[in-house]
Amino acid sequence: MNANQISDVAVYFNELYQGLEKQLEQAERVYRQLPTAALEKPSVTQGWNIVQCLDHLNSYYQHYLPRIAPAAENPDQHIGMVKSGWLGKYLCKMIDPDRGPKRYKAMKKHHPARKLDNIEVIEEFIRHSRELKSLLEKLATKNINCIRIQSSIHPWISLRLSDTLSFLVLHNERHIRQGNRNLASN
Template sequence: METFNKKALLQRLDDQVEQHIADAVALFQNRDNEFLNRPSDTGGWSIAQCLDHLNSYGHYYLPRMREKLRAAPSTEKKDFTSTWMGAYFTRMMDPETGKRKFKALKGHIPPSDLDSAAVVGEFIRQQEELLYLLRMGVRKDLDAIRVPVSILPFIRMKIGDVFQFIVAHDERHMQQAKRNLLLENVY
C-alpha cells in the first residue's frame, strides 16, 4: 500500500490524459480509414483496434465512475492510499513496470474492420470525460468511493486505484498504437 498526495496524483494522471488527447488529435485524427485499420507489421492490433479496445473499457468504467463521484460528498481529505490489489493491477498495466503481454478479455477484443473516424472521435470524447472525472476527484475521498471491477464486478476497487489503472492501461495501448506509426515512418 502506498499513500499519495491526492492533488499531485490527480495532476500527474491529468497530465497523462492531456497527452493522450494531444497525441490522438495530432497523430490519429483525420487519418484515413485504411491507414488506421492496417494491422501492425508485427502481427498486433491496428491503431483503430488499440483505441477501440480502450473505448470498450471506457464504456464500462466512465459511467460508473461518474455516478459514484457525483453521489459522493465533498471532502478536504488530502491523501489517497492505494490498495495492494490496485497497485498490482496498475503495475501490471503500466508499460514501464508491466512488461508481460496479456490476452484481451472477451468483450474487449476489437474487430479488425472499424469505422476508424468514429473510434478516434469516441476515444477523444472518453479522454475528455476522464479529465473531467479526475478534476472532480480533487474534491472527493478517493479512498471511500468504490467501483466494481469489469472482470469481477463483485470486487470493488477504490476509485483512486481505478483512475491509476485506467490511465496506465491507456498509456500501454497508446504506446502500442504509436509503434504502428513508427513502423510506417510517419511519426
C-alpha cells in the same frame, strides 16, 4: 505515474490529468489526421492496429465511466493522501507500460470489433477521454480512497476509485504506445 505508492492528492490528480491530456492530444492531433492505411496498418508483432487499440480502450471507458460518474456527485471531503489497495496496486503494476510484462491476452469482452469505423472509434475515444478529464476535476475534492468501483474483471470484484483512475490512465498509455509503435514502423 506511480500508482503503487501513497501520494499527495494534488500530485496524484496532476499526474493523472497530464497523462490523460497527453493521450488526448495524441488522438486529436495525430490519429485524427492519419490516413486509413496508417490507422489500419497491421502491427509487425501481430498485435492490434491503432483503431483496434482505441476500440479496446473505448470498451473499458464504456464499462468504467458510468460507474465513476456518480462518485463526482459525492460531497466534498479533503483526504490529503491517495492510497492504493493491494489488488489495485497489482493491476496497475501489471498494466503499467514501463514496468509490466510486454503482452497480455485481453478479456474477450474487451476485444476490438472485427469491422470498425475509424472516425467513429477515434471520436468516441476523444469524447470518453474528455469526459474522464472532466470527472478528474470534480473528483479531486472527493474521498477517492473510500469509493469502490465495480471491476470489469468480475462483478464481485471492486477497486478503490483511486486505483480505478490510475488503471484507466495507465491502460490508455499502454495502448497509445502500442499504436505509436505501429506508426514508427511505417
